[in-house]
Amino acid sequence: MAAQEEIRANWGLVGHAWVVDALARSLVADRVAHAYLFTGPHAIGKTTLARALAQALLCLAENRPCGECQACRKIARDRHPDVQVIEGVPIGFKPDENSLPPPRANDWERRILKIDQIRAIQHNVSLAPFEGRWQVIILRRFEEANEEAANAFLKTLEEPPRHTRLILTARDASLLLPTISSRCQIFALRPLTPAQVETALIERWGVEPAQARLLAHVSGGRLGWAVRAHANPALMESRRRHLATLNDALNEGRAERLSRAVELAKTPDELLEMLDLWLGWWRDVLLIQTPTGDGARVTNVDHTDALRAHAAQFSVAQVHRALKAIRETSRYLTQNINARLALQVLLLNLPGLGS
Numbered sequence: 001m002a003a004q005e006e007i008r009a010n011w012g013l014v015g016h017a018w019v020v021d022a023l024a025r026s027l028v029a030d031r032v033a034h035a036y037l038f039t040g041p042h043a044i045g046k047t048t049l050a051r052a053l054a055q056a057l058l059c060l061a062e063n064r065p066c067g068e069c070q071a072c073r074k075i076a077r078d079r080h081p082d083v084q085v086i087e088g089v090p091i092g093f094k095p096d097e098n099s100l101p102p103p104r105a106n107d108w109e110r111r112i113l114k115i116d117q118i119r120a121i122q123h124n125v126s127l128a129p130f131e132g133r134w135q136v137i138i139l140r141r142f143e144e145a146n147e148e149a150a151n152a153f154l155k156t157l158e159e160p161p162r163h164t165r166l167i168l169t170a171r172d173a174s175l176l177l178p179t180i181s182s183r184c185q186i187f188a189l190r191p192l193t194p195a196q197v198e199t200a201l202i203e204r205w206g207v208e209p210a211q212a213r214l215l216a217h218v219s220g221g222r223l224g225w226a227v228r229a230h231a232n233p234a235l236m237e238s239r240r241r242h243l244a245t246l247n248d249a250l251n252e253g254r255a256e257r258l259s260r261a262v263e264l265a266k267t268p269d270e271l272l273e274m275l276d277l278w279l280g281w282w283r284d285v286l287l288i289q290t291p292t293g294d295g296a297r298v299t300n301v302d303h304t305d306a307l308r309a310h311a312a313q314f315s316v317a318q319v320h321r322a323l324k325a326i327r328e329t330s331r332y333l334t335q336n337i338n339a340r341l342a343l344q345v346l347l348l349n350l351p352g353l354g355s
């Protein structure tokens, strides 16, 4: 048991112990799969796990991954010649400009993984590893691969070079072609508990306890998001803005809501993030309304008064209708359906506090 704990500690991950255990066992047995798919919500730790697996594969020490040898350190800084991390580029960005794409504006920014990027990988995997035993290719958010790129990548998955290990990440396996997901060993990562996130923020990142508690709940168990929100106050500020928009809309009549939808449609890059926050809000209201609901699972812990008020003012049916309308709108926006129209329908489907 102590040995197991020690192995987990070496991987350096917060939570996801069952995945680490399974991967560590396959390494010891020398039964590492050719391709893995790590799924789960944004910023939950998929890429962190992928890097840890790359370290475990290429570590130079006996207890792999040690986190300290040259190979482990290079991988942590994305500087290992045998490890590539690939992800989609902004729409309109030319990968051949030889410059790195800008950081994502938010978790929901839409990008495309292009066939040129897949071709570059295919060229690289045709060569032998430079330093280690394996070449490890980490493809983040593979759901962003367009059809051309996904089909091209399928060839590599079908006949992976012996010295190559592929690690894909995606929000959900169902967003990938079945021909791709079926060729990967899939691990579905679950959100951490608020307590796990809170403790990690305090102990590893030195976050002040009250702030750690708030971020842990608001993050919905996504440690990566909590860490970023701590470093960048703009994340909590945009959350504040999006929740205020929802609360304003609930006080408005039909005409005001229709013109609000027109305004919101002008900021397409923010809409999916906004809708995700709105979903979290109504889920919280529902948790409070449900007699057997678990109040400890409420995410918006800094708004409990407003949540309780909504739980009292609206019927369970109204809340379900709001949740359904938001989910449908998210799907429409992902499918590039007219945002203004979709938002108008959504806002009219939200319950009202006003006249």
Ligand SMILES: [Zn+2]
Pocket: 058, 059, 060, 061, 064, 065, 066, 067, 068, 069, 070, 071, 072, 073
């Ligand atoms: Zn190492």
